[in-house]
Amino acid sequence: METVEKDILRGGQFLVKETSCDDIFTPEDFTEEQKMMLETVREFVDREIWPNKERFEKKDYALTEEIMRKAGELGLLGVAVPEEYDGLDMGFVSTMLVCDYISGATGSIATAFGAHTGIGTMPITLYGTEEQKKKYVPALATGEKFGAYCLTEPGAGSDANSGKTKAVLSEDGKHYLISGQKMWISNAGFAETFIVFARIEDDKNITGFIVEYDKDNPNGMTFGEEEHKLGIHSSSTRQVFFNDTKVPVENMLSERGGGFKIAMNALNVGRIKLAAACLDAQRRVTTEAVKYANERVQFKTPIVKFGAIKSKLAEMATSAYAGESACYRAAKNIEDRIAIRVASGNTHQEAELKGVEEYAIECSILKVAVSEDIQNCSDEGIQVFGGMGFSADTPMESAWRDARISRIYEGTNEINRMLAVGMLVKKAMKGHVDLLGPAMKVADELMGIPSFDTPDYSELFSEEKEMIAKLKKVFLMVAGSAVQKFGPDLEKHQQLLLAASNILIEIYMAESTILRTEKNAKRFGEEAQSHQIAMAKLYLYNAVDIITKNAKEGIVSFAEGDEQRMMLMGLKRFTKYTNMPNVVALRTQIADKLSEENGYCF
Missing domain, CATH: 1.20.140.10 (Butyryl-CoA Dehydrogenase, subunit A, domain 3)
Structure with missing residues (x-):
C-alpha cells in the first residue's frame, strides 16, 4: 500500500488547521491500476446493468443475483479483502472507486453490492478469528456465497442496541440458540452467510454472530415475503425470523457484548461507501438530463439554451464534482492512516478499524451531503425532462425513487448530522x-x-x-x-x-x-x-x-x-x-x- 510523505490531518482537524492543496488526493491522482479498474467496472456496468434497467424496475431478483455472481467472477466483490482470503487487497481508495462506479446504473445493484461487500463481508474480515476468516471470507470475496446483515428490528432502528433478539447458550455449551425477528434485511432472498446481532441474557450490549443458512436445512430460519418498496425494486429485502437457530459457540464474532461496537464501526465504513455509491448516479443522471436538454426543442430552440435549464444542469454537475472531491479526499486520508498504522506494527484488522474510526466525522458528513445531492440531482433531472421525467419510460423516475433510501441507510441523515457535531465535541x-x-x-x-x-x-x-x-x-x-x-x-x-x-x-x-x-x-x-x-x-x-x-x-x-x-x-x-x-x-x-x-x- 503506497502512502506519500505529508502532514495528514486527524479526523475533524480540517476545521482548525489549514490544508494545502498539495496534501489532498483527487480523482485526477488515480494510479494506472486504479484507472484500469475504473474502466473495468464502467464497462461491466454498461454491458450488464445499464441496458437492463427496465428488468430491475420489474423486481427481477434473479437478475440481481446473477449480476452479483458475475461481479464476483471479475473480483469486484473482493477488492477490499486481503489476498490470503482470495481478495485483491487493493486499498481504501480503490474500494471506494469500485463502489462508486458499480453503483450508478441502479440502486438495486448498489444496495446488493454495498450490503454484501460492506456490512456482509467486512465485519468478518475486521473482527473475525483467523479460523472464521479462512472459513467464510474466500467464498464471500469470490461471489460463491453472499452475505447479509441482520441488525434492525421492528422496535430497534436508529436505537440499534435496543434489539430484543435473544441468544441462549445450549445446555451442553456448544451452541447458542437464537430467537427473534429482523427486518429490512438486504440480500436476504439469496444470502447464505448472515451477520446476526442478538443479546445474551441481560447483557448491556448486543453480540454479533456468523449464522449460516442452507435452504435444505433451514435450522429455524424463515423469511418474510419480498418487501414492496418505493425504490430499489430488485434489491431483495425481507424479514428474517429465527426460532432456536443453532449457532456454534465458535461463530461468535469478536467478544461477548462486542456487537454494538461492530455495528457502529461497520456503519462508519458504510457511510463513506454510501456517499461513493451516490456519485456515479449523479454523473449518469446529469448526463441523461444534458442529452435530453440538447435534443428537446421548444419554441424552435433546444431547451439547453434556456437560462432556467442551464441553472439546473450547472447545479447538478457542481454537486457531483463537489461530492467526488470530498469523497476521494477523505478516502485517501483513511488509506494513509491505515498505512501508517500497519507500518507501526498494527495488524490489518486493527489498522483498518482505527483508520476509518479516525475519520468518522468526515464519514458522517459525506453520507449526509452526497445522499442529499443525488436526491436533488434526480429531482432536477425529472424537472429537465418535464412531463417525460414523470414517466417510468425514462431513467429519471427510477433514479429519483432509488435515491430516496440513501438518506435513511447507515443511520438517518438527521442522526448523522448530530453525530458529526457530537463526535467533534468529544474529540x-x-x-x-x-x-x-x-x-x-x-x-x-x-x-x-x-x-x-x-x-x-x-x-x-x-x-x-x-x-x-x-x-x-x-x-x-x-x-x-x-x-x-x-x-x-x-x-x-x-x-x-x-x-x-x-x-x-x-x-x-x-x-x-x-x-x-x-x-x-x-x-x-x-x-x-x-x-x-x-x-x-x-x-x-x-x-x-x-x-x-x-x-x-x-x-x-x-x-x-x-x-x-x-x-x-x-x-x-x-x-x-x-x-x-x-x-x-x-x-x-x-x-x-x-x-x-x-x-x-x-
Whole structure:
C-alpha cells in the first residue's frame, strides 16, 4: 500500500488547521491500476446493468443475483479483502472507486453490492478469528456465497442496541440458540452467510454472530415475503425470523457484548461507501438530463439554451464534482492512516478499524451531503425532462425513487448530522482536536475592531480560501458559544445541532472542492480547469448562503441581547465577499460546457 510523505490531518482537524492543496488526493491522482479498474467496472456496468434497467424496475431478483455472481467472477466483490482470503487487497481508495462506479446504473445493484461487500463481508474480515476468516471470507470475496446483515428490528432502528433478539447458550455449551425477528434485511432472498446481532441474557450490549443458512436445512430460519418498496425494486429485502437457530459457540464474532461496537464501526465504513455509491448516479443522471436538454426543442430552440435549464444542469454537475472531491479526499486520508498504522506494527484488522474510526466525522458528513445531492440531482433531472421525467419510460423516475433510501441507510441523515457535531465535541474533550483555542480567538476577534484594509486577491482562490477560513470562524463562534452555554446538555438541543452540522458539512465540501481545483489548476493550468474553477466558486457561493441561514438560526436559538447582536454582526463580517461572484455567468459557463460535451465531463 503506497502512502506519500505529508502532514495528514486527524479526523475533524480540517476545521482548525489549514490544508494545502498539495496534501489532498483527487480523482485526477488515480494510479494506472486504479484507472484500469475504473474502466473495468464502467464497462461491466454498461454491458450488464445499464441496458437492463427496465428488468430491475420489474423486481427481477434473479437478475440481481446473477449480476452479483458475475461481479464476483471479475473480483469486484473482493477488492477490499486481503489476498490470503482470495481478495485483491487493493486499498481504501480503490474500494471506494469500485463502489462508486458499480453503483450508478441502479440502486438495486448498489444496495446488493454495498450490503454484501460492506456490512456482509467486512465485519468478518475486521473482527473475525483467523479460523472464521479462512472459513467464510474466500467464498464471500469470490461471489460463491453472499452475505447479509441482520441488525434492525421492528422496535430497534436508529436505537440499534435496543434489539430484543435473544441468544441462549445450549445446555451442553456448544451452541447458542437464537430467537427473534429482523427486518429490512438486504440480500436476504439469496444470502447464505448472515451477520446476526442478538443479546445474551441481560447483557448491556448486543453480540454479533456468523449464522449460516442452507435452504435444505433451514435450522429455524424463515423469511418474510419480498418487501414492496418505493425504490430499489430488485434489491431483495425481507424479514428474517429465527426460532432456536443453532449457532456454534465458535461463530461468535469478536467478544461477548462486542456487537454494538461492530455495528457502529461497520456503519462508519458504510457511510463513506454510501456517499461513493451516490456519485456515479449523479454523473449518469446529469448526463441523461444534458442529452435530453440538447435534443428537446421548444419554441424552435433546444431547451439547453434556456437560462432556467442551464441553472439546473450547472447545479447538478457542481454537486457531483463537489461530492467526488470530498469523497476521494477523505478516502485517501483513511488509506494513509491505515498505512501508517500497519507500518507501526498494527495488524490489518486493527489498522483498518482505527483508520476509518479516525475519520468518522468526515464519514458522517459525506453520507449526509452526497445522499442529499443525488436526491436533488434526480429531482432536477425529472424537472429537465418535464412531463417525460414523470414517466417510468425514462431513467429519471427510477433514479429519483432509488435515491430516496440513501438518506435513511447507515443511520438517518438527521442522526448523522448530530453525530458529526457530537463526535467533534468529544474529540475536542479528549484533546484530539483543539477547538477551544481557536474558538476563544474568534470570541476575541468579535470584540476587536475589524480591518478595513483592501486585501490582495491576485492569486487563484485567494479570496475563496479566505472565505473558507472565515466560515470556519462561523462554526467556532456558534458551536463554541453553544458548548459554553449548554455543556453536556448540548445533545438535547437537536435543532441547534442540526444547524451547526449544516455549517460543518458545507465547510468540508466547499473546501474539498476548492483544494481539488487549486491542485489541478497548478498542474494542468488555469485555462484547462476554467470550468472546474467556476464550479468551485459556485459551490462556495451556495455554501455561504446555507451557512448564513443556519448560523442565524443557531444564534437566535440561544443568544439574546448584546451577545446576540455581537454574534450576528460577526456573522455578517465572516460571510461578506469583497468581490461577489457573478453566479449567473458561472452557471452559464458550466452548462455550456456540459451541452458541448453532451454529458457530465469533469
